[in-house]
Amino acid sequence: MPIxxxxxxxxxxxLYYATREIGRLYETEAVxxxxxxxxxxxxxxSEVYSTNVAEEHSYRYFCPxxxxxxxEHLTPLNQQGIYVTPARAVNHTAILNTWKYANNNxxxxxxxxxxxxxxxxxxxxxxPESIFEFFVISQKELKLPKWIRLGKWMSKAEVTVEQLPxxxxxxxxxxxxxxxNPLDVMFTNQVISYDVVNMPPVSLIQNIQMRGQYYxxxxxxxxxxxLCMEYHFRS
Numbered sequence: 001m002p003i004x005x006x007x008x009x010x011x012x013x014x015l016y017y018a019t020r021e022i023g024r025l026y027e028t029e030a031v032x033x034x035x036x037x038x039x040x041x042x043x044x045x046s047e048v049y050s051t052n053v054a055e056e057h058s059y060r061y062f063c064p065x066x067x068x069x070x071x072e073h074l075t076p077l078n079q080q081g082i083y084v085t086p087a088r089a090v091n092h093t094a095i096l097n098t099w100k101y102a103n104n105n106x107x108x109x110x111x112x113x114x115x116x117x118x119x120x121x122x123x124x125x126x127x128p129e130s131i132f133e134f135f136v137i138s139q140k141e142l143k144l145p146k147w148i149r150l151g152k153w154m155s156k157a158e159v160t161v162e163q164l165p166x167x168x169x170x171x172x173x174x175x176x177x178x179x180x181n182p183l184d185v186m187f188t189n190q191v192i193s194y195d196v197v198n199m200p201p202v203s204l205i206q207n208i209q210m211r212g213q214y215y216x217x218x219x220x221x222x223x224x225x226x227l228c229m230e231y232h233f234r235s
Contacts, residue, residue, distance in 0.1 A: 002081065004164045004215065004225065005136040007144065009087060013155035014095060015126040019199045024121040030089035031179050031197050031204060032132055032150065035070055037084045040148040041136075041159075044073045049142070051076035068201060074231040081139030083229050086179040086204050092130035097123045134178070135225060136161075167215035167225070174214050174224040179206040183235060188212060188228040 009032070017036075019029035043049055045059040053059065057072040077083065099121055136142065144161050179197055182205050189212030194205035213227040 001166055003138050003141055004167065005138070005142070005144070006162045006164055007087075007134050007136060008090070008160045008162075009132040009134070009148075010158045010160070011126060011128050011130045011132075011155060012157060013128055013153065014097075015130070015151045015155045015157075016123055016153055017151045025124065026121060027124040028094075028126055028151075029197060029199055030092045030094070030126060030130075030132075031199065031206075032087040032134070033199060033202075033204065034084045034086040034134075034181055034184075035074070035201065036150065037087060037134060038074060038077065040150050040157075041084065041144055042148075043077060043082060043084070045076075049077075049082065050080055051082070070201065070231075071233045074233075078230045081137075082142070083137045083184070083231070085135045085137075085225075085229070086181060087132040087134035088178050088206070089126075090131045090133050092132075093127040095125050095127045097125060099123065137225070137229065165217060165219060167217050169213060169227065170216050170224075171213045173209065173211045176208045176210065176214075176224060176226060177206070177222075179204045180208060180226070180229075181231075183232040184229045185210070185226050186235065187232060189226050 016028050018026040020027050038044055043051060045051060045053045053072055053076060057069050059073055136144065144159060146159055148157050148159055149155060150157055173192070181202055182191065183202055185191065189210045191205070192209045192211060194208040197204040197206055210226065215225040215227065217223055
């Protein structure tokens with residue numbers, strides 16, 4: 001029987017990543033992708049968790065090329081029986097920041113500008129003290145970090161971990177209110193209905209009704225977590 005951790009994440013800085021771009025507005029959805037959480041928790045290419053990858057795909061602080069290698073990085077987590085769900089916002093506030101920038105070209109021919117309009121943009125970020133919640137499912141006991149960094153600004157966040165009691169295994173139609181990566185559940189469960197959260201690199205789903213096997217807890221009867229979730233990269 002796997003060990004299931006319920007993790008709460010409290011932001012100590014504003015969190016920004018471009019979930020969607022609407023003209024000059026760069027919006028951060030109040031959902032954290034499970035790929036991002038795997039990297040932030042230090043689960044990728046780790047000797048501690050036995051998730052080392054081949055040298056040509058090694059993941060370090062400095063990466064020589066900005067090309068995602070999710071399949072190479074996350075497949076070792078499947079081999080170790082470690083899975084992280086996306087995080088939903090339990091309590092959050094959004095803030096809107098406006099930024100401006102100038103064109104600093106040197107040694108060019110000076111030309112009269114047609115319009116005196118500054119270049120600007122707006123970033124919708126998640127404010128400090130916002131709280132997110134997600135689950136980590138593992139075949140062995142894990143010691144997760146207390147502090148992590150997330151997003152474009154490497155925002156600081158505090159992680160509180162609670163190990164859930166041993167679940168029971170049940171089968172049938174159930175509702176999962178948290179977000180999920182559809183690629184990770186579609187091969188083991190029949191997804192009946194859901195809402196889409198558009199975000200790269202794989203859009204998530206939430207408010208999901210599905211049929212299949214799931215974990216259920218006596219103390220938390222409303223919480224039902226699908227069985228056999230693991231990282232997939234092709235539908």
